[in-house]
Amino acid sequence: MAVRFPPLFAALVLILCACSQESAIQADENSAANEAMEVGDVVQNSVVNALGDARNAVDAVTGTGADVEAALVAEQPPGWGSDADAFIGKDIALDPIAGAGTLHRSGEMGCGFIPSSASAPVLVAKADVDPGAHAIAVIANGGVRERLASAAAGGFGALAGGTSLVGKGVTVDISLTSRVSLTPVGQQSSYPASLTVTVGKERQRIYAGRWICGLQG
Numbered sequence: 001m002a003v004r005f006p007p008l009f010a011a012l013v014l015i016l017c018a019c020s021q022e023s024a025i026q027a028d029e030n031s032a033a034n035e036a037m038e039v040g041d042v043v044q045n046s047v048v049n050a051l052g053d054a055r056n057a058v059d060a061v062t063g064t065g066a067d068v069e070a071a072l073v074a075e076q077p078p079g080w081g082s083d084a085d086a087f088i089g090k091d092i093a094l095d096p097i098a099g100a101g102t103l104h105r106s107g108e109m110g111c112g113f114i115p116s117s118a119s120a121p122v123l124v125a126k127a128d129v130d131p132g133a134h135a136i137a138v139i140a141n142g143g144v145r146e147r148l149a150s151a152a153a154g155g156f157g158a159l160a161g162g163t164s165l166v167g168k169g170v171t172v173d174i175s176l177t178s179r180v181s182l183t184p185v186g187q188q189s190s191y192p193a194s195l196t197v198t199v200g201k202e203r204q205r206i207y208a209g210r211w212i213c214g215l216q217g
Contacts, residue, residue, distance in 0.1 A: 067134055067153060081138045081145030085168045092197050092205040095140035096120035103138065109156040111213035113174060113195045122207065123148075123172065123195060125165070127156040135159040139172065139197075148172060160213040162193065171198045174211055188214030 080103060097103070100112060103124050112121035125137035127150070135150040135158070148165035152158065165172045173196045182190040193211035198204045 067149075080136065081140070081147040083168050084144060084146060085170070086139065086141040086144035086146035087170055087199045087203075090142040092199060092203060093141065094122035094197065094207070095143065096122060097124050097138065097140060097145075100124045109159075109213070109215065111159055111174075111211060113193065113207070113209055113211055115195075115207045115209040118209070121212075123165075123174075125150075125159055125163075127154075127159040129157070130155045131157065135163060135165070137165050137172070139167075139170075146170065156213075160189070160211075162211065169199060172196070173198070176211060177208075182210060188212060 094115075096118060097112075097120065100121050103110075103126070108126050109129055110124065110126035112125070113123040114121050123137055123139045125135050125148075127133055127135035132153050133155040134153055135156075137148040137150075138145055139148065140146070146167050148167040148170075150159065151164040151166050151171075154163070162174045162176045165174075174193055175196070176191045176193050178192045180191075182192065190210050190212045193209060195207040195209065196204065197207075
């Protein structure tokens with residue numbers, strides 16, 4: 001025998017079913033909205049990070065980063081040059097750094113680049129053993145010494161592995177061409193390397209030589 005429910009009971013059942021379906025739909029909509037918000041946050045964060053990276057890249061190329069500027073204008077020992085542009089109206093022909101040894105005080109860590117055809121460095125640099133420190137360096141061109149600073153922090157560890165240095169109107173990139181030291185690694189290391197001087201957007205010269213790093217006397 002079939003069971004018959006009062007009309008009122010049947011109506012309540014239909015209402016409850018409808019409410020349950022609406023709740024499920026609302027839950028799905030809320031979940032989709034939350035997912036959309038999370039995706040939106042990820043996209044926004046990615047955009048913010050990309051903009052930050054772009055600004056840092058521009059700072060590294062132009063040397064306008066606050067840390068780089070501070071390293072360039074900070075008072076340095078005599079001989080470390082100035083923020084003058086050593087390449088205005090001159091060919092790129094780096095001079096040997098006379099008295100390069102005097103640019104390092106005892107116990108400091110530093111590096112020097114010596115071209116293959118020379119016996120004296122054309123660039124001398126130093127950095128603290130601190131990953132937050134910027135390296136400073138000096139080059140000479142046409143009798144004018146110009147001070148440089150590393151585009152990125154990293155201390156001596158980053159300097160010894162090859163780095164990018166910026167000055168007024170010039171960028172100097174040191175790249176190791178081999179990770180095999182030319183001399184036994186002790187207080188100093190010597191690696192085959194290239195030094196690229198870039199002035200403006202079109203002038204460039206590449207030197208091949210040795211990148212010698214370690215304790216400087």
